[in-house]
Every structure is written in C-alpha cells, then in structure tokens.
Amino acid sequence: MSIEAVMQGMMRTQWMCDGIFDAVCFCRHYPTADDPEKAQCWCRKPKIGMLIDATRMIERKYDCVCPPHLALFVGDRTEDQECAANAGIDFMWAQEWRDTVPDISTIKLPYERYDE
Numbered sequence: 222m223s224i225e226a227v228m229q230g231m232m233r234t235q236w237m238c239d240g241i242f243d244a245v246c247f248c249r250h251y252p253t254a255d256d257p258e259k260a261q262c263w264c265r266k267p268k269i270g271m272l273i274d275a276t277r278m279i280e281r282k283y284d285c286v287c288p289p290h291l292a293l294f295v296g297d298r299t300e301d302q303e304c305a306a307n308a309g310i311d312f313m314w315a316q317e318w319r320d321t322v323p324d325i326s327t328i329k330l331p332y333e334r335y336d337e
C-alpha cells in the first residue's frame with residue numbers, strides 16, 4: 222500500500238468521524254523500502270515513537286499538556302494493542318469503540334479532560 226493510499230484512507234476516516242481525531246499519524250519513513258510494511262522504524266507499532274509524535278502534535282495544536290495516561294488507544298490490530306501496552310496507555314478494540322460510542326459529539330476530548 223502506498224503512502225498516498227494510507228493518507229487517503231486515514232483522511233477519509235477523519236472525514237467520516239467529523240474530524241474528531243486530534244492527530245492523524247503514520248510512518249512516513251523509508252518509503253522506498255522494498256516492502257514498506259516490513260521497514261523497521263522507531264515509530265512503527267508496536268514501538269511507541271508515533272504515540273510520542275502524536276502527543277507532541279496535540280500539545281502544540283492546543284497549547285496544552287497532554288498526559289499520556291489520559292489517552293485511550295483505539296486500534297484494530299494486535300500491534301496496536303501491543304503499542305498501547307508498551308506505552309502504558311489504555312486500549313480498546315475499534316469495533317468495541319464503534320459499538321459503544323454511537324454519538325461522537327459526546328466524546329470528551331483530552332484537552333477538555335485536562336482543563337477540569
């Protein structure tokens with residue numbers, strides 16, 4: 222899968238969720254590797270580099286502190302679950318999240334939780 226296809230898929234998900242995600246991240250490193258899925262990178266799950274990048278993006282976006290322990294990692298792959306565990310962040314399977322969060326407008330964003 223090309224980087225462009227990954228980006229389009231993620232932006233489509235963001236659009237379908239009415240822009241709920243504060244950060245959309247994926248590994249942009251080693252795009253010329255013979256098999257990008259197998260390229261080793263510090264930010265590829267289950268390593269936690271991308272979580273650190275996402276946290277920094279959110280902190281810059283909202284000019285706030287974003288404590289990782291308040292995050293919820295929603296994922297659909299075992300490496301997502303492993304990444305959350307490696308970072309000490311709560312994890313929820315994507316299907317469970319979709320089933321239990323019927324109205325995305327009711328979700329409290331991390332920076333709102335932190336301000337309370």
Ligand SMILES: [Zn+2]
Nearest residue numbers: 248250262264
């Ligand atoms: Zn990377």
